[in-house]
Amino acid sequence: MTRLRWCLLATLALLGALLAAPAADARVRDDAPILDPIPDDPAPSGLGLVLKEVAQLPKSEPSAPPTDPRLKRWNRINHVGEVPDRSGRLYVPDLNGNLYLLDGKTRTPRVYLDVKGAFPDFYSAAGLGQGFGFVAFHPDFKRNGKFYTAHVESGEALKTRTPDLTPQPKTAYHGVIDEWTADDPRAGTFSGTHRELLRIGFSGRVHNLQQIDFNPNARPGSADYGKLYLSVGDGGNGNVGDNGGDPQNLGVPQGKILRIDPAGRDSANGRYGVPKDNPFAGQAGRVGEIYAYGMRDPHRFSWDTGGSRRLFLAHIGEHEIESIHEVKAGDNIGWSEREGAFTFRKDDRCHLYPLPADDAKHGYDYPVAAYDHDPPADWDCKSDTGHAISGGYVYRGSALQALRGKYLFTDIVDGRLLYTEESEMKRDPAGRHRAQIYALSAYDTSGRPVTMKQLAGDERVDLRYGSDAAGEPYLLAKANGKIWKVVGTKSVAGCRPGPDRISHATGAAAWAPVTPSKWRFPGKEVVLAEKGEQRPGPRRPFEYAVLKKGPELASARIDAEVRLDTPVAQKDRDVIVVFGYRDDTHFYYAHLSTDNSVYPHNGIFVVNGADRLRIDQQWNANRSHGAPPSITDASWHRVRVTHCAGTGEIAVYVDGASRPVMTALDGTFGSGRVGFGSFDNIGRLRDLTVRGTPAN
Template sequence: MKSKSCFFRFLSLGLGLITLALPLSCGPESKGKPSDTGPVAARYAGGELSIQHGMEVFNRHCASCHNFQASEIGPNLSGVTSQVDKAWLVAYIQDPKAMIDGGDPRAAALFERYRMYMPGFPHLQGEDMEHLLGFIHKFSEAEKRNTSNRTGGLVNPIPQPIPEAGLALELEEWFTAPPTATEPLLARINKLDGIGGRLFLADQRGILYEINGDTVHSYLDLKAKTPAFIDTPGFGSGLGSFAFHPAFEANGLLYTTHTEKAGSARADFALPDSIPAALQWVLTEWQATDPGKATFAGSRREVLRADMTSQIHGFQELTFNPLAQPSDPDYGLLYLGIGDGGAALGGHPELCDNSRHIWGSVIRIDPGGRSSANGQYGIPEGNPFLGQEGALGEIWARGFRNPHRMTWDRGGSHQMFISNIGQHSVEEINLGRAGADYGWPVREGTFLFDVHANSELVYPLDKPDTLFTGPALQYDHDEGNAVSGGYAYRGMRVPELQGWYLFGDIPRGTLFGAQVAEMDGKDPATVYRVALRIDGEATTLAARSLHPRVDLRFAQDASGELYLFTKNDGKVYRVAGAKKP
């Protein structure tokens, strides 16, 4: 049997002259969707989960000898999917000796150069082969866009596998949200939250439900009350988030975000005239005439509106600090996470990571004030950029690609956690700090990112980074695709979870955890993989899913108890316990 070293060396011969690129989006899953670029008419697998699987195959068998920018132990893999057809690659990988002995000119030239036979890999068939080649093709196309000619890109930036936590989360299926479509995604449920003893659930197709026992009823049909509302083309559009004012039971105030067509109204945060808008995100205040009623009745007013360069990475989490008391300066102030709108890789990185523009930031506003430029909200005195020339006073922190979720530890640390969905390499959880810069689009996790290089790769930093605030947790894309932010557990039902921050991966539905005490913001703490049992059976959310993309989300009630839910099938689960697997 060949040694591992020889195995990789021979494989490097067979995969010679291939380039890689991996755009893993957080948009709707398109597993199996072919891509058809380059002069060779080949149909390569696309979609985040199939490409992700291809990366895993590559990292198992190819990565120790190959990169996509230089010939090292094995040849540079750049360009092969544009130079030879797919059938040749499949045949060579599976039986290179037969092709060399049969006189294939390209195979013979590789043998002449390396003077050795590569062993065949007939076991790489079906999805393994399709996804491997899809991954290679994606990375190859991205390398063509490396106009900065940066080298040293990392396909597997965090090679250490995530260890097991020795902990299995016990879930109980609670209820299924009403379907708003006839096929997956059956219910685009995106956020579960509450006020007092009440719980509410949002479907991105425009309905805010209230949960009653094991059933739900429509509390606010936002789509019906907002004529310009749109929930297409997906990519997070529709009813984005909601937040009840901490004094809702007295003042009846509720806040929501939603999407409308570009140009629906004048934007408070408009793109420069030379940049077309794809759609608009709108923050709305609703005031219930009777906060205790089962169905909303009352008035609404628009708070702010922003243009986006594309349909992705728009308004994300909308929330109040649950720890703030009426005497605290943070009480009643509204936080809103705003993604970069795809601007960084859409040709407009100048819109990101600066205090002049709202995109790629977390803003903090006083919805009861009127000191803003549009007169519809206030800018809190404690905001870090207030009063700085040329800066937006609304910005609380910046340097995010997609600040998807924001939560607070209700226990000892009282830390704020901000999950930031990465491009194609690193997912991260950050500790929220006023005025902090988390680095996008020149950082992804603890690595360098270059919008002018291969956008599917990150690069090592030349020296320790003192310019930006690093992540508290991170994992890379052979472990997941897009981080689903979670909560520090401080409930009473599951004592085994005390002190754990629980989170996961949106597309795959994988569960992760970390010790809050280790999340000090100095270096990334250890991420652990958490097992799962549902109704007493060891399983995974992916195994129970109706669709390859799980679409996992986390929630917490006023008592600190945790819930998980999955968008593809509308299932909502209670966290009922935890034990060793």
């Protein structure tokens, strides 16, 4: 989402217009830029992936020294899949030119084909997607030895070769699809023949050919069996300039998903077939190869191999929206008239706008899930915000039951692991409904929490998913050229709290309040009856009581019911649950508040001899909001706080939800006591049970 930087004159003019023309209020609001296109951030899932490193592929270099630092990677591997011959071999394309096969048992990589060496005009020196972009093995590769590659050419190819479909003006690069036929499909290195199928001209150095693939659900004899799908970008400037509007132009291939028959010969160049069941096949002035259109950078697509067997597309946005679409024949994603489910205006490079009242007439295919960029306040509206989506597929494997039915995807740049529930990914012509996106954690095989940035050794991860024939997931990163297999799942803060159990602790003798006169102990409740007052020292909760009963605990799980007694009309009402308490200036606390719009509210904090520091993973500093408000009424609410001393994991659950509202990772305090209180509000606690491992 974009941080708006309204100038004073513009703000005054808008206010003046609103005051002077009340009848036009709705029109002005509908035409105003949207400050926060998608307010909801990915929510914590409470689930993590256990990752095992299985390979590191060799270093590689672009076809010429790049000037863009984003191309200076260990290598540029961008996918992993399994060769469809039951050998167990994995294949990995490297944009810099090599196709690798990984041994079915040892996962040792070996160059199967040097794509770069096969084409003298091969180009990978500029543009994030240029080079050897993808490979797709024919589903009958074991018998026919056929597979297909997508690569980019420049230089002399621009003078000696002619694109087959309408090229963009000022063509500077060719995207090329080739068919290869191996003499022996079982061989460890390629030997055989190849032929060119299709060549497309692009003016820009980004958004060229992306994924190419076959529908895994198609069976021999079905209409879709052996049909090759190609995701074709808009060339980098499909919204402005000479090729502005190309994604909406059915007379050109750019900004589309194409579908061709490699075994056919009725195309214009006679090298492949145009399936007659394509939505625009045989229509004058329209490219018959088009399957769906209106795309900027259709980065990755996949078919659900179970459930609905739908086709999903992960679509990289311009400057705001990363989206997932369900794609059917003839669908129009909307670019560059739309970015996600918002109006894109070519005269405003910083903002998106609401959909017009008559939007339904266009029939755009809006996202079934999406997130936005949340750039920092000083973003210049032109530079890379450091976000881009990469799918991803619906997990239908058998080894990881916790992932069943989840569409797994990543953010390429920052390395976040994300998912949505396939069952919640529903088309909405109005663009209002989107499935909730959830964040996954990561662990190494010892159970230690890690991030993909740590595993990749770089702030820019360049992360993507792949899978084997059984549908089991792999992750790979260009930053260090490594591949990890997902070998298990793990609950966040899922440690066993320990053998000790503390309960029936509501009497005054069990508690040590900061200010005893402010507390009441009527029997089955612990009541903070008077609001606290700020005390000298670091900024921390004003009033709380520490549980004296039982030992100090290392790992601990706190279960209780809490209620806020401060009137609901007051926005900043809160109670806190204390844990890891060492003394008055050294402890953790979970802040449960009605407000989530400021730094000190509704989060997980540590006080370590200084002002409280927010440590939860849900705080969005660029948009100044945290997890959804935890308590908004005057009712009792069940709260669970889990602290795993060994890993530093913390999770907070409210009202028995299966997913936490807040999570954190911090190793400051490995043991301490628990407590209850507030800053300057009143509330109460009951039904307290603490389970834990005694310290030392």
